[in-house]
Amino acid sequence: MRRDKKRPACSEDGFTLLEVLLAIALLAIALPVLLGLRNFDLDLHARAGELTAATLLAQEKLLETELLGVYPIGEITGDFQGAPLGVQSATPITDRAVGYKWKRTVLPTPLELIREVRVQVSWPRGATEETVEVSTYVFAGLTF
Numbered sequence: 240m241r242r243d244k245k246r247p248a249c250s251e252d253g254f255t256l257l258e259v260l261l262a263i264a265l266l267a268i269a270l271p272v273l274l275g276l277r278n279f280d281l282d283l284h285a286r287a288g289e290l291t292a293a294t295l296l297a298q299e300k301l302l303e304t305e306l307l308g309v310y311p312i313g314e315i316t317g318d319f320q321g322a323p324l325g326v327q328s329a330t331p332i333t334d335r336a337v338g339y340k341w342k343r344t345v346l347p348t349p350l351e352l353i354r355e356v357r358v359q360v361s362w363p364r365g366a367t368e369e370t371v372e373v374s375t376y377v378f379a380g381l382t383f
Contacts, residue, residue, distance in 0.1 A: 286364070286369075289362060289364065289369065290369075290371065292336065292339070293339060293360040293361075293362060293369070293371040294360075294371055294373070296319060296336055296339055296341065296360050297341070297358045297359070297360040297371055297372070297373045298373060299323055300341050300343060300358045300360070301356065301358045301373055301374075301375055303323065304343060304345075304356050304358070304377075305356075305375075305377060308380075310345050310354045310356065310377055310379045311345060312345050312346065312347055312354070313344075313345060314342060314343070314344045314345075315342070315343045316340065316341065316342045316343075317340070317341055318334075318336075318339065318340050318341070319334070319335055319336035319339050319340075319341065320334050320335075321335075322335075338362045338363055339360055339361070339362045340360070340361050340362070341358060341359065341360050341361075342358070342359045342361075343356065343357070343358050343359075344356070344357045344358075344359075345357075348376065352378060352379050352380065353376055353377070353378060353379065354376065354377050354379045355374060355375075355376055356374060356375050356376070356377055357372060357373075357374040358372065358373050358374070359371070359372045360372075
């Protein structure tokens with residue numbers, strides 16, 4: 240039996256205890272960081288979904304206001320119960336956006352026939368309340 244002259248006689252294949260402890264220490268540091276990033280990513284994904292829903296709801300209320308064609312100056316609030324304007328459904332829609340509330344404000348502008356319409360949609364997020372606002376200008380027309 241011939242031995243390789245480049246390797247010492249007592250050498251064995253495998254990892255030393257120091258190498259194993261170092262690998263475990265690196266895992267102990269890296270895994271909590273990666274899990275924390277995953278949780279942060281899930282939270283960002285949920286918030287993006289809420290922002291998208293709130294933006295679509297605000298645009299819906301803005302369009303509803305434009306379709307009504309009446310722009311009295313003032314503020315109106317509500318929630319998203321029932322079907323949106325123009326939707327006919329065989330079954331009643333009770334609460335389609337739980338927790339979301341809206342506030343529509345019609346403001347005068349320096350031009351007498353133009354109104355500014357602002358729609359705010361708010362919803363609870365943890366201990367705080369998030370808000371999205373969209374606005375537009377509409378032609379109030381002549382009133383007789």
